[in-house]
Amino acid sequence: MAKARSPQYPAIGLKEAIERATEVYNNDYQNPIPRSVAAAHMGYQSLNGKSLGVLSAVLKYGLLEGRGDQTRVSDLAVSIIAHPPGSGERVGSLREAASNPELFAELDARFQGGKASDQALRSYLLTQKFIPTAADAAIRSYRETKQLLEAESSGYDIADIASSPVSAPSGEEVSRSILVAQPTLPNVPTTPIVAGTSGRQAVTISWVGEKGVSESSIAIKDDRLELAALLYDQAGVQKVIDRLSAMKALLPEKTPDAKEEAAD
Structure with a gap:
């Protein structure tokens, strides 16, 4: 046989x-x-x-x-x-x-x-x-x-991408997206998703987790960062924290007209 x-x-x-x-x-x-x-x-x-x-x-x-x-x-x-x-x-x-x-x-x-x-x-x-x-x-x-x-x-450095030059016609704002792999989860393959953002220069991060698509958009406009996020798990929260930490240096330590919060 x-x-x-x-x-x-x-x-x-x-x-x-x-x-x-x-x-x-x-x-x-x-x-x-x-x-x-x-x-x-x-x-x-x-x-x-x-x-x-x-x-x-x-x-x-x-x-x-x-x-x-x-x-x-x-x-x-x-x-x-x-x-x-x-x-x-x-x-x-x-x-x-x-x-x-x-x-x-x-x-x-x-x-x-x-x-x-x-x-x-x-x-x-x-x-x-x-x-x-x-x-x-x-x-x-x-x-x-x-x-x-x-x-x-998942090893891409968002700070490097955020600080890289973006070509656009004069007077126009641009948007851009970055693909980030999902957190390492058992038997859940990477499914990168592109989610665009308009009206400002932005970095959008999307990945598939166990319960759904987690997505965060960090927009860079003038002297501020604008964050919008839809998160389904702790791994998604940590992703946003890591990327905000990387981009923190893009902002001043304190705005000139910021008022000190009164201590409780």
Whole structure:
């Protein structure tokens, strides 16, 4: 009787795949090397089932490339390694790597970016000829990859964006939006949402939490900040607090005509 085999999927999440590619890069940069040498850089003594599975996963994310026995670190991997966590360049490269595995792209398309329970994902994978253990492993890698994207995407500094120049015709006010990942929540994928604001220069932050869409808009006009928020959980409140703290330096310590509040 033939042994049951599951469709191909990355055996590890994107975070570990980046760590493995970094180990190869630190030893051989982007030089073409045999797969056995790449496996040795990753800490494996030989090419076996475990090391071949890891090599295959790193290839599926596009972090290694090559044909036959030769492989090298890809430009995509270098872009991730070279840029600091949370930077726009790194986040963009992470998103590309996360969508490279065919299975992950398929799950994103079928379940709106992975917005589904593990049970729903597992049921679908079983209908696609995955054996149960492989389905569980694929879901684990998929979730770990999503969590990495959420963590890195939430690293944007709103103060940097708020202070950056905005081009607009003379005499016109502008609006702009920033995408921020949701807080890291179990089995809740990132669903960025753009919410525009008109009539002033503003930064709008939106994310999906467990109970609904949390949104805050911080408008910058002349010498004041105007805040509007719709929050569903403590994580949403903390998001607003963090961003207000980052933008506090944009205002004077005290307005010239401010009156001291009488002590109770």
